[in-house]
Amino acid sequence: MAIDNATIARRYGNALFEVAQEQNSLAETAAELNELKAALNQEPGFVNFMTSPQIDEKAKKDTFSALTANASTLVSNLLNMLFDYRRISNLEAIIDEFNRLYDQERKxxxxxxxxxxxxxxxxxxxxxxxxxxxxxxxxxxxxxxxxxxxxxxxxxxxxxxxxxxxxxxxxxxxxxxxxxx
Known part of the structure; x- marks a missing residue:
């Protein structure tokens, strides 16, 4: 049974929020995720590239390595997990869910x-x-x-x-x- 995008975003966004909260890195994680979202918005073809079956896996991994090179451990782990589970297309929705929870936390x-x-x-x-x-x-x-x-x-x-x-x-x-x- 396939899980819908909203459920995926809620689960990953909530898990990411909880880990960032435990590590006292909510503000840093939010800033990093928003930078990442801005980069995704500037390169709308990135998700298509990463999810395309026509693109060689090595090319995807090389591109992905460049993306995670300067990321924090937490965000890097998220990105690697999304890549491994082929959920990179959910990244923007996950960031939005994290931001929603972060806003709620700060009122x-x-x-x-x-x-x-x-x-x-x-x-x-x-x-x-x-x-x-x-x-x-x-x-x-x-x-x-x-x-x-x-x-x-x-x-x-x-x-x-x-x-x-x-x-x-x-x-x-x-x-x-x-x-x-």
Whole structure:
């Protein structure tokens, strides 16, 4: 029976998080994994190369050795295990799961904020502080997006909450009320 990608990411990400926590290296491991993820994003063909049956195993091992040369023991062991078990295609999802657990540990919430116009830094800081109070978080990291279709106001979305204060939504509510009569 095949295991789905989400289950693989949860299991490996959780195991990696627990080992990093035991070794008191959460911050270092997170930084190293995020560097690795950035490198993967710059080389989107890497996973295809590593998983392709047409590529010689020696070429894959040589490439992989270069990748793990400067890695910490923990990350190197993870990468080698993923390579040996042919799960390298799950690497990005495993990193995302580790980051989710790391954020949870530090009470960091990631949220997307959509506004009709670009927000300045002070507005972003104010929104982040208010949203942190609502979420009970130590820090909120905002991903600001401009969406002119909301007309005005703000929509904030985290993994657990959606707050919609957009003019578009308010107009839609008024429209529904008028159409009921």
């Amino acid at each position: 960091v919430v990631r949220a997307v904020v959509r506004t009709a116009v670009e927000l300045d830094d002070q507005q972003k800081d104010t929104l982040a502080k208010k949203f942190a109070e609502v979420e009970g978080a130590n820090q909120v990291i905002l991903d600001a997006k401009v969406d002119p279709s909301i007309i005005g106001g703000v929509i904030m979305q985290s993994a657990s909450h959606i707050y919609d204060g957009s003019i578009k939504t308010k107009l839609e509510k008024i429209k529904r009320l008028l159409l009921k009569r």
